[in-house]
Amino acid sequence: MKIYGYKNTELLPEEIIPDELAEITLLASVEELRKIASFMLSAADEIESKGSKWEHRHLSDFDKRFNEAPHFVIYNPNTGS
Template structure:
């Protein structure tokens, strides 16, 4: 697993380059963490069932309560364990 992130700056989409992160911190309520956990479990299930067709999913597309939050995206890794 790798974790990538972007700084919260005023760059144009063309100028944003992902950085590999060593650590992430989620400042969230218990309710938000449960929603995120459910999202991740659902994405893992869909990844297995849709097999090679599944690429990525955005939390805010699945749960509209996260629309004003930073983007939380799960992406299929090239390696499968």
């Protein structure tokens, strides 16, 4: 497992290059943590069923209440990209 991220800056999307992170910290309510856990379980199920055809999914697409939150993305390491 690897974790990537970048700072919230004013760069254009094409200028953003994610860095590998050594640690992440989630400051989230119990309700938010349960929703994130559900999202992660759903992503695991989809990767398992669709294999390399499943590339990535955003938490905000799974649950619109996260639209204003930092982007949380699950990426399938088996896509060949």
